[in-house]
Amino acid sequence: MALYVYAIAAEDHPLDIDDLSGVGSEPAPVRGIASGPLCAVVSDISEKIRPKRRDLSIHQEVQEHLMRGGPVLPLQFGYTAADESTVEQVLLKNADGYLANLERLGGCAEYHVRASQDEEELLRQILRETPEASELNERIRAGDRDPQLPMALGQLIAAQVQERQDALASGLVAALVPFAREHTVRQASGADFLNFSLLVPDDRQEEFRTAEANLARQIGDGVEFRLSGPLPPYSFVE
Incomplete structure (x- = not known):
């Protein structure tokens, strides 16, 4: 059988x-x-x-x-x-x-971390903090019919989204990796901008969970952290 x-x-x-x-x-x-x-x-x-x-x-x-x-x-x-x-x-x-x-x-377990960002909140941040994007947006709202404006604004926003999310993801990984014996970063999908797993020793798991909770509070509105674990170490079996 x-x-x-x-x-x-x-x-x-x-x-x-x-x-x-x-x-x-x-x-x-x-x-x-x-x-x-x-x-x-x-x-x-x-x-x-x-x-x-x-x-x-x-x-x-x-x-x-x-x-x-x-x-x-x-x-x-x-x-x-x-x-x-x-x-x-x-x-x-x-x-x-x-x-x-x-x-x-x-003596280890896997923890899986995903993070996503509210698109509308991120867009508001970009328009508020990026003068060029704000100017393009105001021109479009004021009725400027230049056909290049929407494309230029879209490209600028897309670049800003990528840059900001890459920087945020790198910072989050750097903050959590010290608690792990090994880690692996995967390609994020859907609304997620971060998808990675950590192999955390048993004697550091409480520290790790505390650090993750503190990061989630520090990041503030618009970013959702999702932590799974402790899990069997699927991602680290060679």
């Missing part, structure tokens, strides 16, 4: 998964498969697993449950193996790399 794989841990990880059920329409018990110095946490499946809300939630719950017992290498949602033999072979083949990763990630 095919297996859904949640995570990899050291063979001496306590697991404590006897009461957990896995993903799928017919959830099977979550269990461990030991191979050499490692253990994979799996459950039997009889169907193709799709990213439904229930299964995404169970995947996350298993990961977070395992984290409480020690370091794990969390797999992204949807990883499956043909059978136990396949899992055992993978664990043996990659044992050195997995063990090194477990050592590196031990």
Whole structure:
């Protein structure tokens, strides 16, 4: 029977998964498969697993449950193996790399930071603080029909938005990175101008959360901070 794989841990990880059920329409018990110095946490499946809300939630719950017992290498949602033999072979083949990763990630959790900015508030700031933009805007509002004005104003505003958000993102990253052992910055999407993850040691997590809360207050109106964590260190598994 095919297996859904949640995570990899050291063979001496306590697991404590006897009461957990896995993903799928017919959830099977979550269990461990030991191979050499490692253990994979799996459950039997009889169907193709799709990213439904229930299964995404169970995947996350298993990961977070395992984290409480020690370091794990969390797999992204949807990883499956043909059978136990396949899992055992993978664990043996990659044992050195997995063990090194477990050592590196031990005593840490991932925090994910996103930030977005209210577009209307940002536009008001730009028009208030940028004389050239303010002048162009006043000319358009006064009825100047020069067809180049809207394009010039749009380009100026777009450049200002990019410049201001890049500077703000850099400042936020610089302020939070000292609390992390590692970090990774991703391309922001949608309304977000910042999207990055930090690997924060357990003994610095309270400091980190305090610093993040202080930053959110200092930035003021118009910027929304969204902090997720502590999470399994998905972003830092190599």
